[in-house]
Amino acid sequence: MTDQKIRIATASLAGCFGCHMSFLDIDEKLVQLNERIEFNRSPLTDIKHCGPSDIGLIEGGVCNADNVRVLREFRANCKVLIAVGACAINGGVPAMRNYFDLRECLEEVYLHGTGVTNPQIPDDAELPLLLDKVYPVQEVVRIDYFLPGCPPPADAFLQMLMPLLDGKAPHIANNQLHYD
Amino acid sequence: MGYHAMAINQNTLTIDGKDVYFEQGQTIMDAALAAKIYIPHLCHYPGLPPSGNCRLCVVETNGKSVAACITQAQAGLRIHSNTPELNAVRKTITQMLFVEGNHICPACEKSGNCKLQAMGYYLGMHEEHFHHFNPRRALDASHPAIFLDRSRCILCDLCVRASREVDGKNVFAIAGRGADAHLIVNTDSGKLGDSNLDRDDLAANICPVGAIMHKQRGYVSPIGQRIYDQQPINEIALGEHVPESTERDHD
Ligand code: SF4
Ligand code: SF4
Numbered sequence: 397m398t399d400q401k402i403r404i405a406t407a408s409l410a411g412c413f414g415c416h417m418s419f420l421d422i423d424e425k426l427v428q429l430n431e432r433i434e435f436n437r438s439p440l441t442d443i444k445h446c447g448p449s450d451i452g453l454i455e456g457g458v459c460n461a462d463n464v465r466v467l468r469e470f471r472a473n474c475k476v477l478i479a480v481g482a483c484a485i486n487g488g489v490p491a492m493r494n495y496f497d498l499r500e501c502l503e504e505v506y507l508h509g510t511g512v513t514n515p516q517i518p519d520d521a522e523l524p525l526l527l528d529k530v531y532p533v534q535e536v537v538r539i540d541y542f543l544p545g546c547p548p549p550a551d552a553f554l555q556m557l558m559p560l561l562d563g564k565a566p567h568i569a570n571n572q573l574h575y576d
Numbered sequence: 577m578g579y580h581a582m583a584i585n586q587n588t589l590t591i592d593g594k595d596v597y598f599e600q601g602q603t604i605m606d607a608a609l610a611a612k613i614y615i616p617h618l619c620h621y622p623g624l625p626p627s628g629n630c631r632l633c634v635v636e637t638n639g640k641s642v643a644a645c646i647t648q649a650q651a652g653l654r655i656h657s658n659t660p661e662l663n664a665v666r667k668t669i670t671q672m673l674f675v676e677g678n679h680i681c682p683a684c685e686k687s688g689n690c691k692l693q694a695m696g697y698y699l700g701m702h703e704e705h706f707h708h709f710n711p712r713r714a715l716d717a718s719h720p721a722i723f724l725d726r727s728r729c730i731l732c733d734l735c736v737r738a739s740r741e742v743d744g745k746n747v748f749a750i751a752g753r754g755a756d757a758h759l760i761v762n763t764d765s766g767k768l769g770d771s772n773l774d775r776d777d778l779a780a781n782i783c784p785v786g787a788i789m790h791k792q793r794g795y796v797s798p799i800g801q802r803i804y805d806q807q808p809i810n811e812i813a814l815g816e817h818v819p820e821s822t823e824r825d826h827d
Contacts, residue, residue: 479703482680482681482682485702485703485704486674486679486680486703486704486708487680487708488680488682489680489682489683491678491680491708491710492678492680492683494678494708494710495678495710495712495727529710532703532704532708534703535707535708539703541702542702542703543702544702544703546681546682568702570697570700570808573697573700573702574697575681575682575687575693575696576681576682576684576687576688576693
């Protein structure tokens with residue numbers, strides 16, 4: 397392998413940014429990691445679109461049209477795409493809205509909810525339309541690896557990334573595997 | 577060969593190459609558990625009659641796949657259980673159980689104490705693989721002490737058997753066919769609140785997942801001290817049995 401740094405892109409779709417926070421929980425190991433990687437598009441950088449990258453980390457499920465666009469952009473540009481956290485893997489807590497019709501949810505929040513003034517459902521073309529349901533990312537694009545947890549433990553990020561940096565298959569230890 | 581050795585031979589089978597002695601009438605599961613050998617299972621609970629519906633205990637013998645919980649032990653059987661192939665099948669079954677219900681563990685009070693989840697950990701399940709059904713199933717909170725969240729029910733039938741065989745109350749049943757199968761309550765209203773289910777009944781305490789839950793008792797154990805935080809399912813399962821004192825005879 398050359399000295400060229402491994403390019404990592406990250407995104408939060410219908411996520412809470414908790415998976416990104418858990419990634420940052422590797423603390424000072426981030427400094428070591430940073431010697432081997434560089435970030436492409438990520439909430440941690442200013443890059444607006446995902447360019448060719450070695451690894452993409454996706455947090456959050458797919459809840460609106462913009463999520464679909466971003467997810468497809470990542471799939472097209474990342475050699476390895478990883479679903480990070482319960483939301484990306486199975487929709488997570490936001491998928492509890494799948495128990496209801498989308499219209500019921502919008503009407504409850506924007507029309508009939510407590511304290512609503514000037515009731516109207518936002519319909520500006522700038523706003524991405526919500527999908528009928530919240531979808532796991534692998535129901536939209538192919539995913540290479542899954543990192544479970546809500547959020548995954550900080551160490552699990554290292555167990556996933558370090559072997560990948562060396563071109564090996566990652567292995568999540570049993571004690572790092574949880575869905576909650 | 578002495579008489580004793582012959583008697584042992586007549587009651588011996590092997591599981592993954594280990595000799596296991598059994599008593600006449602035992603199932604492969606009974607014999608395995610007695611010998612402290614774990615065969616994965618969710619719908620079986622020692623002390624209750626088996627029902628054979630979860631299929632996690634599938635083992636191979638004589639070139640056939642059989643459910644260990646409902647297959648009689650026979651002398652000379654060579655049984656394969658803990659193989660990569662069978663564990664892959666078991667993982668697939670576990671994934672199917674996850675997607676056909678709504679298993680959102682981060683928001684479930686059973687997390688850490690749940691057998692379905694612990695099975696996922698034991699089998700190294702990282703994701704559900706299949707598309708989610710997102711079913712909408714009725715929640716029943718009519719009972720003062722117990723609620724029923726059908727979206728997490730895996731139709732293992734344990735509450736049905738516990739209520740019938742041990743509590744003697746027949747509170748639960750499974751109705752409907754195929755994908756429409758669902759847990760019902762045997763009252764005119766269909767509501768749990770109109771049943772004579774008591775919080776101390778075995779049926780109110782045996783659910784392996786977060787479907788039959790006690791009200792106002794969620795999130796009592798700190799993370800790290802929940803059942804499967806401390807020990808994996810293959811160890812916990814070896815110590816499980818319906819308490820003898822509560823077993824009743826309904827002949
Ligand atoms: S019942 Fe078990 S598997 Fe289902 S959501 Fe609750 S903890 Fe997760
Ligand atoms: S409620 Fe619980 S015990 Fe009863 S069938 Fe469903 S999962 Fe099994």
